[in-house]
Amino acid sequence: MTTATTSVSGPAANAAGENLRFYGVWLAGMVVLIVLPLVFSSGGSLTSFSLIGIAIVFALSYNILLGQTGLLSFGHAVHYGLGGFTACHVMNAIVSHGWPIPLPFIPLFGGLGGLGFAILVGWLMTKRAGTVFAMISLGIGELVASSSLILRSVFGGEAGITTDRTALPRMFGWTFGPQIQVYYLIAFWLVVSAIAMYALTRTPLGRISNAVRDNPERVQFIGYDPHVVRYLAYCFAGFFAGIAGGLAAISFEIANSAYLGAIQSGLVLFATFIGGTAYFFGPILGAILVTYLQLGLTSVTSVWQLYFGIIFIGIVMFSPGGIAGLVMMHRPLLRAGTLWTVIPSYLVAIVPTVALGCGVILVIETIARHSGGEANAINLFGIAFNPKSPATWIAAAVLVAGGSVIARLTWRRVGEAWDRAATVARDRGYLA
Amino acid sequence: MLELIVISTLNGVLFGMLLFLLSSGLTVIFSMMGVLNFAHASFYMLGAFFGFQLTKWIGFWPAFVLAPLLVGAIGMAVERYGLRNTHKHGHVAELLLTFGLAFAIEEIVAMIWGRSPVDYRVPALLDFPAFTIFSTNYPAYKIFMLAVSVVIFVALLLVLRRTRVGLIVQAALTHPHMVGHLGHNVGRVFMVVFGVGSALAGLAGVIAGPALVTQSDMAAALGPILFVVIVFGGLGSLPGAFVASLVIGLVQTFAVALNGSLASVFGPLDSAGGPSALSDIWNVTIAQVAPIIPYLLLVIILIVRPMGLMGTRES
Amino acid sequence: MRRLILAAAVIAPMLGHAARAEDTVKIGYIDPLSGGGASVGEGGLKTFQYLADELNAKGGILGRKVEIVPFDNKTNPQEALVQAQKAIDAGVRYITQGNGSSVGLALEDFVTKYNTRNPGKEVLYFNYAAVDPAMTNEKCSYWHFRWDASSxxxxxxxxxxxxxxxxxxxxxxxxxxxxxxxxxxxxxxxxxxxxxxxxxxxxxxxxxxxxxxxxxxxxxxxxxxxxxxxxxxxxxxxxxxxxxxxxxxxxxxxxxxxxxxxxxxxxxxxxxxxxxxxxxxxxxxxNSGHQPAMDYEKAFRAKVNMSLWYPRAVNEMRMFKAAAEKANSVEPVKVAAALEDLKFEVLDGGTGFMRKDDHQFFQPIxxxxxxxxxxxxxxxxxxxxxxxxxxxxxxxxxxxxxxxxxxxxx
CATH class of the missing domain: 3.40.50.2300 (Response regulator)
Incomplete structure (x- = not known):
């Protein structure tokens, strides 16, 4: 898409504009990171932001595998967890030996931990892509997670390894006791890792990884070994996952077997895929959303897992490109100036869709309360529904049935409007 | 010693056959459609809960027939309205769809039946010890499970290899357009295959429910091991899954029976060093690691022979 | 449809809870309320809510109402720490938790560090079911009290x-x-x-x-x-x-x-x-045969519709009240001091006491x-x-x- 645009409009001026915009986005991101804790300063929101930062690094590292190289891994948390354990052990060793290494360097050791394991198992794992790789990663994930309970001296058994981040040598006089200092540490590493991972996609290795994903045979013909490329990509992914794990170890001051498990692996797959694997910023969106949902949904509903599942199914079915794909779909229309022709149909479609969604939520919450034996009211957008009353059931049924029928019709209209807009965009040369 | 070997073999075969019952549907779906169904264990769980509920209403034997049919119908709906639309985005998208489905099904089951185990019992007709060896009873119900597994295996093999339906199904996978031109509805073939695979999982659930614990996390507990079975046996190979189930059942059972550790073979380590990773490995017994041995087998076989024991293709 | 569920999910947390009265003693209940451990966690929550209602009916603790604020930790130590932070933000000074020693150890460590780093805002951790002996031995903490008998x-x-x-x-x-x-x-x-x-x-x-x-x-x-x-x-x-x-x-x-x-x-x-x-x-x-306990069980079952799984939770809440009254304060530092070596008649009969050395409660088994x-x-x-x-x-x-x-x- 970018190339198409550049070829159409004036080349020099546009390249400069592109550049400006590119750096502008990164700068804006950094400013947001700096300002965010000044706006929301409670301990809980700082912890949440820290978690989101960690999740972003983790999801970006996962996308090196899934998005860039086309490797579906079910055991990526292994590197995250090992990074966390390495970081904890290094921190404890620094304290007991009195080494002059301050806390901000610790995530690097986490990264090395993740990288070490990737180097160790990666060569055998990446021999083949596709289902074989997915299954090996599943097996390795289970093996490492189970061994973490057996190798007690390394993993600390069930309790895990604890550490004290304030006991390390100080830097700039920061103790890293208060969460805000930890937040800025995480933000710093987030920026550094994100830039590094973005740069990686621009290197020849990043490009050839994409080629390996799309057509390994051709890559072989032009003289590269896809196995080596996959291995290198795997090592990089392991390294950055380890950094994320190290950051988590600093934030929680504990590393335990939950870091390594299938749930953590599932969550990162979730975040990356929901965000969208085709664009660099996709996993960032996904990580923010999934972490926020995970923290926020649990205090609202006890069946958050179900909503997770439904959102995930929805994304897979209706927008396999994830949120990023959905957003980027509109770019050519925006450039061609035809986006406004679609918006009215969106506005029309949104009403029955919201109704349908409310209906589904009502149904789920009513059943959940019914089976949980609870009778507290369902609070939906400030309107209280009594789960015991038939009025609620009728409302839910009407919303679901009516919503789905009308939504179907209106979304068809959106499709038509979209086609018209896209045709115009194509005529103007903004859409290939 | 003889006692332990005989009993372990018996237990191993029984457990292996249960594994086969669970993985047969998964392998059918994979061999016919190329979809790795992550929600398979969830269909198994649905089967168990439907079985439990129907047993309560109409008795075990009607449930035994109806519950798998219900699960099969749900499977067909999933194929028709979910997988079919996702097919064009490739196998990874299909796999992820079933991944999300597994999440949703677990929560739905928990919502309806709660999270505690339900009281799903062995039918009175089969609730007696079938025979006794070395003073250990073998319940008739376990023998029944074994028999069902074997019947399923033989029937599936016959249908797929010896009948016209089997031929069409196999052809639909490799040459969907040709089969379509010959006048068969390929979409419907896939839908039925997915339905049958799900129904098999449901059947496994109805049968295994009373023998194991029927609760909302039973799918999550069994899911990964099913993948081990079908990958180990060779993706898409029914006889492979059969052999792999037996091997894994036996290996796991015999591993439990063994108390050996490196320490018992080579003598204890010098304990002066205190606990370390080495001493942990040294003292761990084979019995302790028995349930993770299948994963080790999985990794090894995929590295040595990526198509699995009896598989013919790699992915 | 997906957009709207997203929208709902994003907005819903913001609507959430109404403002709460200031004059309450908030106890943060941090246990699994979703996922595999939810049935156990919900049972515990109902028990504590019953106990709080009971205390409030008798005038609360030093005239203040007791409120149980639930937090879902999904039986995950990291999640528990996040929830503990949330709880503290919500004004909770007392945390109670029980399911999973890994969670318990993480919380104990968290509370200890938090109290060292935030003097004057101390938080106490009341443990009603995490039984790892380490929690009152090599990893013991002044801020942790355990009512369950360790393994x-x-x-x-x-x-x-x-x-x-x-x-x-x-x-x-x-x-x-x-x-x-x-x-x-x-x-x-x-x-x-x-x-x-x-x-x-x-x-x-x-x-x-x-x-x-x-x-x-x-x-x-x-x-x-x-x-x-x-x-x-x-x-x-x-x-x-x-x-x-x-x-x-x-x-x-x-x-x-x-x-x-x-x-x-x-x-x-x-x-x-x-x-x-x-x-x-x-x-x-x-069926312990101790009449007051059996009467209590009967009333509990009638109201909550489950068995009293945690007689120790009754001991915990009653002793909390006793300690606060002894200290004449609900300030955690003072309550902690008052709890040490406190003798107490347990629900099922007999005397127990909170040992000063390790903050373990000893009682008949x-x-x-x-x-x-x-x-x-x-x-x-x-x-x-x-x-x-x-x-x-x-x-x-x-x-x-x-x-x-x-x-x-x-």
Whole structure:
């Protein structure tokens, strides 16, 4: 898409504009990171932001595998967890030996931990892509997670390894006791890792990884070994996952077997895929959303897992490109100036869709309360529904049935409007 | 010693056959459609809960027939309205769809039946010890499970290899357009295959429910091991899954029976060093690691022979 | 549709809770309320809410209302720490948690660090069910108080009982392979050898946690060993499947368990038909015979529609009140000081006390068996028609252990 645009409009001026915009986005991101804790300063929101930062690094590292190289891994948390354990052990060793290494360097050791394991198992794992790789990663994930309970001296058994981040040598006089200092540490590493991972996609290795994903045979013909490329990509992914794990170890001051498990692996797959694997910023969106949902949904509903599942199914079915794909779909229309022709149909479609969604939520919450034996009211957008009353059931049924029928019709209209807009965009040369 | 070997073999075969019952549907779906169904264990769980509920209403034997049919119908709906639309985005998208489905099904089951185990019992007709060896009873119900597994295996093999339906199904996978031109509805073939695979999982659930614990996390507990079975046996190979189930059942059972550790073979380590990773490995017994041995087998076989024991293709 | 669920989910948390009154004592209940552990966590929450209502009906603590604020930790230590932070933001100064020692240890560590880093805003951690001995030994903390008997205390009580039962000759140990199972196993070995050198330990098994679907190989081993009693710390599906496999194979032994009474346990035992062969160790139970406790149980069941799983939660809340009144303050630092060495009449009768050295509560321990009920035993479990029957009461002095705790006091 970018190339198409550049070829159409004036080349020099546009390249400069592109550049400006590119750096502008990164700068804006950094400013947001700096300002965010000044706006929301409670301990809980700082912890949440820290978690989101960690999740972003983790999801970006996962996308090196899934998005860039086309490797579906079910055991990526292994590197995250090992990074966390390495970081904890290094921190404890620094304290007991009195080494002059301050806390901000610790995530690097986490990264090395993740990288070490990737180097160790990666060569055998990446021999083949596709289902074989997915299954090996599943097996390795289970093996490492189970061994973490057996190798007690390394993993600390069930309790895990604890550490004290304030006991390390100080830097700039920061103790890293208060969460805000930890937040800025995480933000710093987030920026550094994100830039590094973005740069990686621009290197020849990043490009050839994409080629390996799309057509390994051709890559072989032009003289590269896809196995080596996959291995290198795997090592990089392991390294950055380890950094994320190290950051988590600093934030929680504990590393335990939950870091390594299938749930953590599932969550990162979730975040990356929901965000969208085709664009660099996709996993960032996904990580923010999934972490926020995970923290926020649990205090609202006890069946958050179900909503997770439904959102995930929805994304897979209706927008396999994830949120990023959905957003980027509109770019050519925006450039061609035809986006406004679609918006009215969106506005029309949104009403029955919201109704349908409310209906589904009502149904789920009513059943959940019914089976949980609870009778507290369902609070939906400030309107209280009594789960015991038939009025609620009728409302839910009407919303679901009516919503789905009308939504179907209106979304068809959106499709038509979209086609018209896209045709115009194509005529103007903004859409290939 | 003889006692332990005989009993372990018996237990191993029984457990292996249960594994086969669970993985047969998964392998059918994979061999016919190329979809790795992550929600398979969830269909198994649905089967168990439907079985439990129907047993309560109409008795075990009607449930035994109806519950798998219900699960099969749900499977067909999933194929028709979910997988079919996702097919064009490739196998990874299909796999992820079933991944999300597994999440949703677990929560739905928990919502309806709660999270505690339900009281799903062995039918009175089969609730007696079938025979006794070395003073250990073998319940008739376990023998029944074994028999069902074997019947399923033989029937599936016959249908797929010896009948016209089997031929069409196999052809639909490799040459969907040709089969379509010959006048068969390929979409419907896939839908039925997915339905049958799900129904098999449901059947496994109805049968295994009373023998194991029927609760909302039973799918999550069994899911990964099913993948081990079908990958180990060779993706898409029914006889492979059969052999792999037996091997894994036996290996796991015999591993439990063994108390050996490196320490018992080579003598204890010098304990002066205190606990370390080495001493942990040294003292761990084979019995302790028995349930993770299948994963080790999985990794090894995929590295040595990526198509699995009896598989013919790699992915 | 997906957009709208997203939108709903994003907006809903912001609508959430209404403002709360300032004049309350907030207790943050941090336990699983979703996922696999939810049924247990919900049960605990209902218990604590009942207890809070009861306290409030009698005027609260020093005239302040008690409020239980639930937080879902999904049985995950990291999540528990996030929730603890949220709880503190919401004005909680007392945290209570029970499910999972890994979570408990993480919280204990968190609370200790938090209190050192935030003097004047101290938070206390009341532990009602995490039983890892480490929490009151090498990892003990001044800010942590435990009302449940730790696993070594229960083993001390059990072995003191076994000491006098001559019919127990061969014991088999089978436990889950993680810190709790390990400590059950090593304590059993140590204490049995000390108190009954004639008892043979004919087997000592560790199996992976919640991963075994078929226990018959283990049952075969138990059978081959000729054991007459099995001691196990198994819980959840690991105890249910173990007992089922035993009943299937026709194994006749006595089962001394820690958690056979947990959610779903009674249903499983009833299914196996093991009548009065399964024993459990608790600090109290429905048919204990102590009249006030039985009256309490009756009222509790009538209102909450479940058995009182946690008599210790009753002790916890009542002692909290007593300590606050003794200190004449609800300030955590003062309550903590008042709790130390506090003597207290427990729900099921008898005296217990909160030991100053390690903040472990010591109390009488009951051994009861599950099966058909006698005439004077009114309470069954999980609608099975079967219930717990008193086998032996081990008094506080016989249920005490030493500690290695070296506490850092503020």
């Amino acid at each position: 070594d205390i229960k083993m001390e009580a059990l072995t003191n009982y076994i000491k006098d039962v001559a019919s127990i000759k061969k014991v088999y140990l089978i436990n889950q392979d993680y810190s709790f199972g390990q400590s059950v196993r090593s304590d059993a070995r140590k204490m049995l050898t000390a108190k009954r050198p004639d008892v043979q330990i004919v087997g000592d098994e560790l199996h992976p946690l919640l991963k075994v679907t078929d226990f018959s190989p283990y049952i075969a081993k138990i059978k081959a060993s000729g054991a007459d009693s099995v001691i196990t710390g198994n819980w959840g599906q690991d105890i249910a499947l173990l007992l089922k496999a035993a009943a299937d194979a026709g194994l006749k032994v006595n089962w001394y368990t820690y958690y056979a009474g947990g959610a779903g346990g009674p249903t499983a035992i009833k299914q196996t038909g093991l009548d009065h062969q399964v024993f459990q160790l608790t600090e109290g139970f429905a 009951y051994i009861s068996s599950f099966g058909k009920l006698a005439a004077n035993e009114p309470f069954d479990e999980e609608n099975t028609g079967w219930g717990w029957h008193l086998v032996s009461k081990v008094d506080t002095p016989q249920a005490m252990v030493t500690t290695t705790c070296k506490m850092t006091r503020p």
